[in-house]
Amino acid sequence: KAGVTQTPRYLIKTRGQQVTLSCSPISGHRSVSWYQQTPGQGLQFLFEYFSETQRNKGNFPGRFSGRQFSNSRSEMNVSTLELGDSALYLCASSLWEGGRQETQYFGPGTRLLVL
């Protein structure tokens, strides 16, 4: 099976712009989670989608949003970019069976640089 794919891999934006990142989960996985990784804060949970519904959200401002499509692909959007949004954004997919989340498998990430 193909792994989790993320596009683009690298992105440079300027302050005030918006950005959309894409994630394609492993085939058959319906749960997609997003994380932000920075040197200062480490890895932090952004949100999780399952069957096109956001089920859980981390402690990030409303500028961070996402969605999931019927084929389980997911996008996240960051509006009005700030310098502090520079980070590696990781997407992970997993099965959800019997009310229990299985292991999350991560993509290679999108490295965003905000100038």
Added chain:
Amino acid sequence: AQSVTQLDSHVSVSEGTPVLLRCNYSSSYSPSLFWYVQHPNKGLQLLLKYTSAATLVKGINGFEAEFKKSETSFHLTKPSAHMSDAAEYFCVVSETGSQGNLIFGKGTKLSVKP
């Protein structure tokens, strides 16, 4: 509330010597515990996971971890380090029923000297 503490931010070993990366967790319920590895400029790769079966968990590349409930620990070990093991390692906790929210430790950077 769940939390994970990785006791060492940096560990340095010589090639061929044992590796010990320490992790303590806090969880109100029955947790799932994971170790992930991240090589430079790469995503996270699952090394192993504990989900309330055997307390000694074997993972990939010769790594293993032991779940000790009384000590709330989940330390990662490997008998003999290889140069390719140099990377950052993350201890992670997830509570049963949580929806996507993995709690990560701050990471331990492992250096391997020739």
